[in-house]
Amino acid sequence: MFIEAVQLASQLHSSQQKKRSIVPNIPYMAHLLEVAGIVQANGGDETTVAAALLHDAIEDQGIEARDSIRETCGPEVLQIVEACTESETFPKPPWKVRKQTYLDLVERASLRTLLIIVADKLQNSRALLRRLKLEGSRGWGKPSREEKLWYFHNLLAAMRRRLVSLQQETNHPTLVSLSLLVEEYSEVVTALSHY
Numbered sequence: 611m612f613i614e615a616v617q618l619a620s621q622l623h624s625s626q627q628k629k630r631s632i633v634p635n636i637p638y639m640a641h642l643l644e645v646a647g648i649v650q651a652n653g654g655d656e657t658t659v660a661a662a663l664l665h666d667a668i669e670d671q672g673i674e675a676r677d678s679i680r681e682t683c684g685p686e687v688l689q690i691v692e693a694c695t696e697s698e699t700f701p702k703p704p705w706k707v708r709k710q711t712y713l714d715l716v717e718r719a720s721l722r723t724l725l726i727i728v729a730d731k732l733q734n735s736r737a738l739l740r741r742l743k744l745e746g747s748r749g750w751g752k753p754s755r756e757e758k759l760w761y762f763h764n765l766l767a768a769m770r771r772r773l774v775s776l777q778q779e780t781n782h783p784t785l786v787s788l789s790l791l792v793e794e795y796s797e798v799v800t801a802l803s804h805y
Contacts, residue, residue: 611683615660616643618682622667622675641733642666648729652791653784657683658722661690665726668695693723694730705753709761716768721776721784728769728791735762735798742805755805762799769795 623638646654646662654662660683667675668691679688696712697703703711716727738758741749750758769792777785 611656611660611687612663614682615663615687618678619663619667622664622671622678638666638670641737644733645726645729648733648791649725652725652729652787654722654725657686658690658725661687661694661722662726662729664691665694665730667691668698672700673698690720690722690726693719694726706757709764713761713764713768716765717772719772721780721782721788724769724772724776725784725788725791728788728795731765731769732791732795732798735795735802739798739801739805742802747805750805759799759803762802766792766796766799 619642620639623642642663642665645665646659649662650659664675664679664683664687667679676688676692679691693715696715697708702708716724719727738749747755773785773789773792776782776788
């Protein structure tokens, strides 16, 4: 399933490059592979890793990607990808509307979905921190620093609330890794706050 997910992600994101990367022309697959690596290193099973590779497919390629995911990786992977999807419409809703919707999504996330969400946001925030260290405040781009920090802090709070809920529901061993990842995300958000 991993190989099929890599091939499908490569196909769906073939023309995409990572936005505002510190190195120009980085294929978007680099982000997807890094997120999948974080998920796998922190207890994600094959289904979760496949979903991590495809977590942006519907958001970036539209609802047509659903059929490809279902046919290639099955309904369980599709269900996780859908649970990670911020928006599937084009044009996309305004930034703040999308982010508020995503915060609500985090509050309902399954263990697998939350693992992917945290890995994704950790990878994105690390990349932003590197960019800020290289470019200074212009590295924030758009939306503004204040808007992004509002989102990061609210996202962290939502992750922590959902983590506590999951810890009350189950004693799955992945929760230990997930808790550490949330705290690592917290450290990166704190570092971002100083720029």
